[in-house]
Amino acid sequence: MTGTRGKRAHHRVRTPAIVVVAFLVLLTTGAGWLYLKLNGNISTFDAGGLSDDRPGAGVAGQNVLVIGSDSRAGGNSGLGGGEGDVGRSDTAFLLHVYGDRKHAIGVSIPRDTLVDIPPCKLPDGGWTAGRTRAMFNSAFSVGESAKGNPACTQNTVEKLTGLRVDHTIVVDFEGFSSMTSAVGGVQVCVPKDVYQGDLNPNLGSRGDLLFPKGQQSVSGQKALDYVRVRHGLGDGSDIGRIQRQQAFVSGMIKKVRSQGFNPTTLLPLADAATKSLTVDPGLGSADKLLSFAMSLKNIDLHDIKFITVPWRYEGDRVDIIRPEADALWASLKADRTLDGRDAGKKTGKPGGGDGRPSAAAAQADTPVAGGGARVSVVNGTTVTGLAARAATALKDHGFTVTGATTADDQDQSTTVITFGPGQADRARALTRLFPGAYVRGDAADGIKVTLGRDYADEPSAPPSPSPSAATPGTLSSDVTGTARSADDDPCANLSYG
Numbered sequence: 001m002t003g004t005r006g007k008r009a010h011h012r013v014r015t016p017a018i019v020v021v022a023f024l025v026l027l028t029t030g031a032g033w034l035y036l037k038l039n040g041n042i043s044t045f046d047a048g049g050l051s052d053d054r055p056g057a058g059v060a061g062q063n064v065l066v067i068g069s070d071s072r073a074g075g076n077s078g079l080g081g082g083e084g085d086v087g088r089s090d091t092a093f094l095l096h097v098y099g100d101r102k103h104a105i106g107v108s109i110p111r112d113t114l115v116d117i118p119p120c121k122l123p124d125g126g127w128t129a130g131r132t133r134a135m136f137n138s139a140f141s142v143g144e145s146a147k148g149n150p151a152c153t154q155n156t157v158e159k160l161t162g163l164r165v166d167h168t169i170v171v172d173f174e175g176f177s178s179m180t181s182a183v184g185g186v187q188v189c190v191p192k193d194v195y196q197g198d199l200n201p202n203l204g205s206r207g208d209l210l211f212p213k214g215q216q217s218v219s220g221q222k223a224l225d226y227v228r229v230r231h232g233l234g235d236g237s238d239i240g241r242i243q244r245q246q247a248f249v250s251g252m253i254k255k256v257r258s259q260g261f262n263p264t265t266l267l268p269l270a271d272a273a274t275k276s277l278t279v280d281p282g283l284g285s286a287d288k289l290l291s292f293a294m295s296l297k298n299i300d301l302h303d304i305k306f307i308t309v310p311w312r313y314e315g316d317r318v319d320i321i322r323p324e325a326d327a328l329w330a331s332l333k334a335d336r337t338l339d340g341r342d343a344g345k346k347t348g349k350p351g352g353g354d355g356r357p358s359a360a361a362a363q364a365d366t367p368v369a370g371g372g373a374r375v376s377v378v379n380g381t382t383v384t385g386l387a388a389r390a391a392t393a394l395k396d397h398g399f400t401v402t403g404a405t406t407a408d409d410q411d412q413s414t415t416v417i418t419f420g421p422g423q424a425d426r427a428r429a430l431t432r433l434f435p436g437a438y439v440r441g442d443a444a445d446g447i448k449v450t451l452g453r454d455y456a457d458e459p460s461a462p463p464s465p466s467p468s469a470a471t472p473g474t475l476s477s478d479v480t481g482t483a484r485s486a487d488d489d490p491c492a493n494l495s496y497g
Contacts, residue, residue, distance in 0.1 A: 068089055094157060114136075116156075150278065162329055181219045282440050370398035383453075420446055
């Protein structure tokens with residue numbers, strides 16, 4: 001993919017989304033005093049920009065959208081980011097953490113993919129008209145703000161995949177640079193010698209050698225140069241760069257795991273990671289990030305996979321191959337791994353190994369039954385009587401409502417369900433009564449539902465239809481054959497073309 005965009009491409013850093021690594025780091029940073037420091041680092045974006053027409057929750061697992069931002073705003077200006085102060089994103093992947101918390105997969109979406117972008121909220125409060133066949137990365141720049149538009153990108157991914165995105169995370173490349181330095185560098189592999197002219201085709205000469213062929217450790221600016229280089233390797237496309245970025249993320253995860261729980265390394269890394277993050281309100285504090293990190297700690301390196309959404313060239317753009325992509329989205333929604341296994345069953349065999357639907361799938365088809373579980377309801381809006389309305393619905397389904405009150409903050413846009421120890425399954429079942437709700441763990445006992453404007457607008461709305469209605473089954477070898485595991489050789493399968 002060349003042309004005018006190719007001439008500008010060298011200005012933009014394709015930041016690999018290594019935020020997952022930062023979550024693992026937070027596992028060791030539970031001290032109260034450190035929470036205060038890390039909390040002050042984290043920024044959140046306005047969830048009021050999320051669509052009112054969102055997919056329902058899948059049968060299990062969580063979906064986290066990870067976006068790399070390359071704005072030149074702030075400390076990013078000296079690192080070769082995008083032109084001007086407009087937030088840009090040319091790297092994104094959807095991370096699915098399976099319900100067994102022993103498997104995860106990151107699905108990369110190329111920046112040039114032609115997609116439909118739904119209406120998105122502007123900084124002045126207005127909304128754009130929807131667009132068709134637009135470049136995927138343009139969603140993040142809607143509104144042309146320095147922080148970008150994470151909600152617009154999330155809306156676009158949900159429309160594209162039919163999957164509900166539980167959380168969205170944006171990492172800027174200043175923080176990425178600091179993270180790679182904090183761990184002492186990451187092992188990467190370069191398939192051939194790379195020169196300055198490969199990084200910047202407008203240099204007019206080959207320039208100095210940036211990376212010699214072979215394995216080497218990179219950090220800071222060198223790490224940025226590695227993940228942004230595009231020309232002179234493979235066919236010079238963004239697809240090849242995505243594969244190298246996936247290899248880099250794998251190397252980063254391996255490096256952090258190999259160092260163990262070493263505060264000398266982990267505390268600077270946690271500080272750098274949280275400084276670089278902009279997250280949805282559901283992850284907007286250190287304890288919320290820690291709760292999510294706890295769900296990742298038992299995933300073996302071999303069971304962390306990376307793939308790219310099935311694609312083909314459409315001129316100098318990328319089109320998604322629908323049958324294969326729809327099967328992939330359907331498999332993730334049903335919580336099936338790439339080989340068709342039900343991640344929620346200990347047998348590891350498709351459909352639980354006995355031909356019957358998985359327990360999670362069967363639960364999705366049965367009525368919601370509270371079984372007396374205790375739930376408190378809080379009205380996070382200015383709509384009078386909303387908590388009482390929700391309380392009635394909960395009682396009708398067998399829940400015990402312990403209270404129906406009004407929140408101090410009555411500007412809640414999205415309903416949030418929090419749950420304590422042992423209540424995860426019941427909390428997830430509640431998403432069928434509160435479609436579109438965020439679900440997250442909490443230190444408190446029981447379950448709490450904080451109602452947002454989404455429930456006020458559609459108090460009994462069913463989950464919206466999705467393009468991933470295809471029956472999950474065995475995925476094609478074109479999809480599974482290109483998967484990278486986090487423990488793969490860093491020199492394997494590096495560059496398309």
